[in-house]
Amino acid sequence: MRDSRHARLILGMLLTAALVILTVDHRSGEGSPLRPLRAAGAFVFGTAEQVGGVVARSVGGFVHAVATAPSAREDIERLKAENARLRSGLAANKLDAARSTELKRLLGLAGIGGYKVVAANVIARRGQPGFEDAVEIDAGTDDGVRAEMTVLNGDGLIGRVVRASSRTSSVVLLSDPASAAGARLEGGHEIGVVHGVGENGRLLRFRLLDSTAPVTRGGRLVSFGSHRGAPYVPGVPIGVIERVEPTPGELTRIAYAKPYADLTALDVVGVVVRAPARDPRDAVLPRREGAR
């Protein structure tokens, strides 16, 4: 009992002291007599806190990293996805611009020639030296594409469809060594056959059937057209003769032509789903000044 009273007395004293300190500090504000005490506390414990701060900071940082790891990972994922989306959007924008100009030229060419084309994008390409030179386009039988149809772009002939599935089709390029297309020299009736020679599509071999016919550098080739327009429709620009092989004594003459279409960098192509009613002859060829 005495102990309890003693304790209560001490507690009362302490509480009173605390209340006095409270009141004094509260009333006096900035000019508080407790300022020296605070200053001493700040000095002693501030130093200790500074020393311990290095450890504490690293521990705190670790705990922070652990605690925020899930959300940080989500953030990273989200940002990565956003980045990829933006980047693909940017690339797509550039591609779209290029594609739009190509489409315009394709439409122009198709309009002059009276071809009915289905536009498509090249989505895959196979072309190792010595092997087939073929591309995959994203138009198929659903779009009206069938095998043995002519494929062209805004510059000229590209190749023919060899296989069409419902959504995609395989196109063998002119530059494929196994491909052969009927061709006609501009302004005449001299006909021949264009073969690919590989070489990444830079050159085509033109075999002129009449060895006496004049063929010179700069002569331009258009497609001759096949029976019922398959696989090649008539009148599509093929290329410009760059070099004529001297082949004395042979039945045919051989020339090398540079294709109008850049067969190494294809993007927008058109599949001719209906041949023109009349052969456009040389009308589709680019103007002489712009000839390559």
Place this chain on the structure above:
Amino acid sequence: MTGAVVVVAALLVQLMLVNRLPLPAGGAPDLVLLAVVGVALVRGPVAGAVIGFGSGLLVDIVPPTAHVAGLYAFVFALVGYLAGRGAGGQVTTVVLCVLLAPLLAAAVGGLLSDPRVTIATLTEQVPVTIVYTLVVAPVVIWLTSRARQQPRYTI
């Protein structure tokens, strides 16, 4: 003496480590309160009140402080006395003290019209602090009473 060391250690850990942990719900356990309770549980009401007063004063002056000095001296003196005297079992005492301390501090702050004491403080921050303190209470109480065992026989 050991009690003082324990309280100072708890205070430093509290200020430098615990308060800076980004714990969920934005609260932190009150280690100093638990240290005072732990010391007082072993030492009795007088020592509890004295140690509570001393550690409260320390809490009031150790930087960073922005509250009125003497607030925690008052609260911890009362809590130390209560813990030393005991109210029912040990667990009940600890829980009671943990519940009482922040409410008491809020009440005293409210009496001084501290702008930080609002209804939101009472409904949002105080419960979080209480929960965290109760979570770490067993460990801290066990540590502080263990630290006390040696001196208890020497005194």
